[in-house]
Amino acid sequence: MGRVIEIDELTKRYGDTTAVDGLSFTVRPGRVTGFLGPNGAGKTTTLRILLGLVAPTGGSATVDGAPFGEHPRGLRHVGALLDAGDVHGGRTARAHLSALARTNGIPRRRADEVLAEVGLAEAAGKRVGGYSLGMRQRLGIATALLGEPPVLLFDEPLNGLDPEGVLWVRGLFRRLADEGRTVFVSSHLMSEMENTADDLVVIGRGRLIAAEGVVAFAARGARLSVTVRTPDAAGLTAALTAEGAAVRPVQDGALSVTGLPAARIGELACRGGVPLHELSPRTASLEEAFMELTADSVEYTAKETP
Numbered sequence: 001m002g003r004v005i006e007i008d009e010l011t012k013r014y015g016d017t018t019a020v021d022g023l024s025f026t027v028r029p030g031r032v033t034g035f036l037g038p039n040g041a042g043k044t045t046t047l048r049i050l051l052g053l054v055a056p057t058g059g060s061a062t063v064d065g066a067p068f069g070e071h072p073r074g075l076r077h078v079g080a081l082l083d084a085g086d087v088h089g090g091r092t093a094r095a096h097l098s099a100l101a102r103t104n105g106i107p108r109r110r111a112d113e114v115l116a117e118v119g120l121a122e123a124a125g126k127r128v129g130g131y132s133l134g135m136r137q138r139l140g141i142a143t144a145l146l147g148e149p150p151v152l153l154f155d156e157p158l159n160g161l162d163p164e165g166v167l168w169v170r171g172l173f174r175r176l177a178d179e180g181r182t183v184f185v186s187s188h189l190m191s192e193m194e195n196t197a198d199d200l201v202v203i204g205r206g207r208l209i210a211a212e213g214v215v216a217f218a219a220r221g222a223r224l225s226v227t228v229r230t231p232d233a234a235g236l237t238a239a240l241t242a243e244g245a246a247v248r249p250v251q252d253g254a255l256s257v258t259g260l261p262a263a264r265i266g267e268l269a270c271r272g273g274v275p276l277h278e279l280s281p282r283t284a285s286l287e288e289a290f291m292e293l294t295a296d297s298v299e300y301t302a303k304e305t306p
């Protein structure tokens with residue numbers, strides 16, 4: 001039932017700003033795929049292009065080999081939560097969903113079904129203007145589910161949810177993926193995706209940084225650095241930098257080495273007659289791997305922000 005999302009050499013420019021820059025990746029059915037990047041990385045722009053709300057400057061974004069606009073089934077083909085605040089505040093949740101169901105050829109009963117599914121059954125008759133951010137997120141998720149689509153896009157769905165809500169959303173995404181749907185979820189926080197996604201697409205400054213399974217991504221973190229202690233810091237630093245490693249002092253006189261595995265560091269120390277008091281590969285968290293990989297994009301964004 002799931003369908004493949006294909007982003008191919010996608011580019012979007014707004015005047016001098018390149019929001020998306022030659023981006024290519026694939027999102028597969030039956031998996032939860034996290035779409036990660038710092039603020040301003042181009043996630044929302046990519047999702048908006050996928051939904052046909054913004055025209056790309058170059059390249060393509062397709063579901064099932066065709067742009068969203070060419071699929072006649074609309075919300076029954078791709079469901080999306082884009083901007084949870086984007087609902088007329090004077091309407092009730094039930095009226096909002098019923099209207100969407102009517103215009104998309106979806107049975108009216110689905111409105112109450114999805115409201116119950118997201119835990120808003122009791123608030124169905126209340127005006128959306130009085131909803132909390134968490135309730136709006138739930139309504140946005142209900143909107144995405146309305147047409148029982150095989151492809152679902154969620155832009156920052158965990159914003160505003162309490163811990164119970166976050167757990168619920170994780171369970172929902174898992175079920176949707178287990179049903180064979182394609183579930184694509186954006187976030188700027190690795191901590192949110194760590195226990196949610198099977199696969200990750202990481203972008204920075206509109207460009208692809210990584211597209212792989214969470215396990216493979218975590219392995220990058222494990223290779224991040226090795227902590228070394230020695231009474232001959234100068235001798236070891238010389239031996240390691242000659243082999244292309246980067247060495248920097250950290251607390252308590254220890255050295256942090258990147259660019260060489262622990263075994264090679266041990267061999268080089270032995271060859272140079274440098275005693276070692278500690279040699280520990282550091283297993284970085286997924287969060288650290290993400291920060292390290294996107295550091296350049298964050299710096300860039302920070303400079304751009306007044």
Ligand SMILES: Nc1ncnc2c1ncn2[C@@H]1O[C@H](COP(=O)(O)OP(=O)(O)OP(=O)(O)O)[C@@H](O)[C@H]1O
Pocket residue numbers: 014017018019020037038039040041042043044045046188
């Ligand atoms: N309509 C627009 N006009 C001009 N610039 C835009 C427009 N939309 C996005 N941008 C710019 O494009 C870049 C990417 O923005 P986008 O919203 O896609 O990033 P994002 O990864 O979703 O970030 P966030 O997590 O902050 O929502 C940013 O520099 C943003 O300022």
